[in-house]
Amino acid sequence: MKRLVKSYLKKLRGEGLGRSVTALARWSLCSIIPQDWIYKVMRRRHEFLSIKLDRQLDSTVKYGQFKGLKFSAESSWxxxxxxxxxxxxxxxEVLEELQQSSDKHGIFVDLxxxxxxxxxxxxxxDMFRTAYCFEATEAGQNAIKTNARLxxxxxxxxxxxIATKDFHKEFPPADIQSCVILVDIEGGEFGLFDEETFRAFSGAVIIIEIHDFLVDEGKAKVQRLLDAAAHTHRYKKIVTGSRDLSGFxxxxxxxxxxxxxxxxERRxxxxxxxxxxxxxxxxDGTLTP
Known part of the structure; x- marks a missing residue:
């Protein structure tokens, strides 16, 4: 407490009564406002900015790998x-990985x-020829169809x-070995992918978003996921990198x-x-790194 008082008195002498009182009020306000409330305000501001830019760009992606993609008014996300x-x-980072894989694979599977x-x-x-989209909610399925038509x-x-344990049986065998699979199922990846699944997709590129923080023993489950893939796939880890807004x-x-x-992305x-x-x-038909 004494340290705070000394800090305030120093600010008072250096910046005067008006600025020092304002700084004290701001500090007090930030100290007592619940963090959840601050996050709610930030999300509302974020939504406002998205709506503003969406109107400005006519709901159409202007930059990046998906340039030209149009969004309908219907959104389940x-x-x-x-x-x-x-x-x-x-x-x-995911967009870049998909772009690197598109030349070799014609089928995209989205879980x-x-x-x-x-x-x-x-x-x-035109990264891929055909896309299979697995979505658990009816609202999401309808939104996908609407955006596809648009x-x-x-x-x-x-x-x-929803993708079940044997979801690989839901499309032609030839597509299984020529596909790229993107997985974002909020922790469900640990129950869906095991050694059998990786063997079924032994010729596929699989990109899985990891949600170890949403499940019990998450780190151990990540390791079991890596072990399950060891006989058919090599792996690399990807994390979010920097963003540059100077070109917009x-x-x-x-x-x-x-x-x-x-x-x-509110992670x-x-x-x-x-x-x-x-x-x-x-x-000899076996798999090697």
Whole structure:
């Protein structure tokens, strides 16, 4: 307490009564306001910025790998993410991984497809020939179909419900070995993917968003996931990197707070994914790194 008083008196002498009292009031206010309330205010501001940019860009992605992707008014997913999507910033690391894989694979499989941002986006950008979207909610399934129609790719997309343990049986065997799978199922990845699943998709690239913080013994389950894939896939870990907003004139006149809020994906911790790539087949038919 004495240290705080000394700090305030020093500020009083240096900046005068008006500024020092204002600083004291600001500090007191920030100390007593519940953190949850602050987060709610930030989310509302984030949503406001997304709506503003959405109107400005006519609900169409202007930058990045999915440039030209149009969004319908129907959305089953968080509206706050819209601004980052429109600027090509949302999960930019995943977009780059998909782009690197698109030349070798014609089929895209999306588990936890939400409203089809990825499922429709990879078709609009011609990264993949066909997309299978697995989405548990009816609202999400309808949104995917709506966005597919809006973007003229309905004949190249298949919308399904929740992915069960043998979901690999739901599309042609040839597609299994020529696909890229993106998984975002909020911790369900640990129950869905085991050694049998990885063997079924031994020729596929699999990118899984890791939600170890949402389940008990999360770190141990991540290790079991890696062990299950060891006979068929090698892996690398991916984490969210930096964002650069200097190239977007649409937000050049935004205050810094707003620009960086657009980049937020509201994660509880640093987002991470694991990418699994098939091991190369040896001459005797076994798999080698």
């Amino acid at each position: 968080s509206l706050e993410d819209r601004a980052g999507m429109l600027l090509g910033l949302y999960e930019k 936890g497809a939400a409203d089809g941002y990825y499922g429709v986006g990879v078709l609009v950008s 973007n003229g790719v309905s004949d190249r997309i298949v919308v399904k419900g 004139p649409e937000v050049a006149d935004y205050i810094d707070y707003d620009r960086w809020l657009i980049c937020s 509880r911790q640093l987002p991470s994914w694991i990418r699994f790539d098939p091991l190369a087949p040896a001459h």
